[in-house]
Amino acid sequence: MLISLLLLACGSPAPKTPDTPTPATTPTPTASPAADDTFANVAPAKVLEVVDCAERTLARVQEAQWVFWVSLPKQPLQVEDQLLLGKGPLLTAVTCGEATYNDVVVIEQAKVVNAEQAQAALGLKPPEGGLSIAELVAKRAELAGKPVKVRGRVVKLNKGIFGKNWMHIVDGSQAEGDLTITSDSFAEVGQVVTASATLTIDKDLGFGYFYSEILEDAALTVE
Numbered sequence: 001m002l003i004s005l006l007l008l009a010c011g012s013p014a015p016k017t018p019d020t021p022t023p024a025t026t027p028t029p030t031a032s033p034a035a036d037d038t039f040a041n042v043a044p045a046k047v048l049e050v051v052d053c054a055e056r057t058l059a060r061v062q063e064a065q066w067v068f069w070v071s072l073p074k075q076p077l078q079v080e081d082q083l084l085l086g087k088g089p090l091l092t093a094v095t096c097g098e099a100t101y102n103d104v105v106v107i108e109q110a111k112v113v114n115a116e117q118a119q120a121a122l123g124l125k126p127p128e129g130g131l132s133i134a135e136l137v138a139k140r141a142e143l144a145g146k147p148v149k150v151r152g153r154v155v156k157l158n159k160g161i162f163g164k165n166w167m168h169i170v171d172g173s174q175a176e177g178d179l180t181i182t183s184d185s186f187a188e189v190g191q192v193v194t195a196s197a198t199l200t201i202d203k204d205l206g207f208g209y210f211y212s213e214i215l216e217d218a219a220l221t222v223e
Helices: 002-010 115-122 133-138
Strands: 045-053 056-063 066-073 082-085 090-096 099-106 110-113 147-161 164-170 179-183 192-206 209-215 219-222
Touching: 045 066, 045 090, 056 082, 066 090, 066 110, 082 115, 110 115, 133 147, 133 209, 164 192, 179 192, 179 219
Parallel strands: 066 099, 179 209
Antiparallel strands: 045 056, 045 082, 056 066, 082 110, 090 099, 147 164, 147 192, 164 179, 192 209, 192 219
């Protein structure tokens, strides 16, 4: 049971096969594409699979804790590419050759980016009197056991694990990685929060789950 709870708190979602519906938490798209240079990502969408389909490119992507299919204008994509994506309508099924792909978001605005470009597009400023996540990590030793305040976007949420809600947040200040926080409160994936708590470093929960930095029992303000 303990291992199962830890997996819920820390694990990544399993990839979806082409004919499997996307998770219930897939973002609900709107009917109109994003304007130029306006993207709707919670986090960069990592390409997991690419399918060449007539005049379109289909890609299975992972954005934060969501795994879903998108239909994009014809373009060369590779597995591991990072995408910024606009918005678009959701089709319940798309046929490509003999294969059918369920729950495909049709998007006209898509841009392959590197880590620095993703940070520039999706980054958040630190809260007043607070730190960026990168600054917190850089100063972890001197900040350990002291109150800190950070601002970030929730990219993963698991409720009621060990009596707490577990969230992973990013602010764009780091190319990779996120900050884990626990709280009696919670924010949904995609929301921006300010979290205040005492910084704990080198937290070992056992079974291979180790946190270099974690904010436990954080007070949250949801924007």
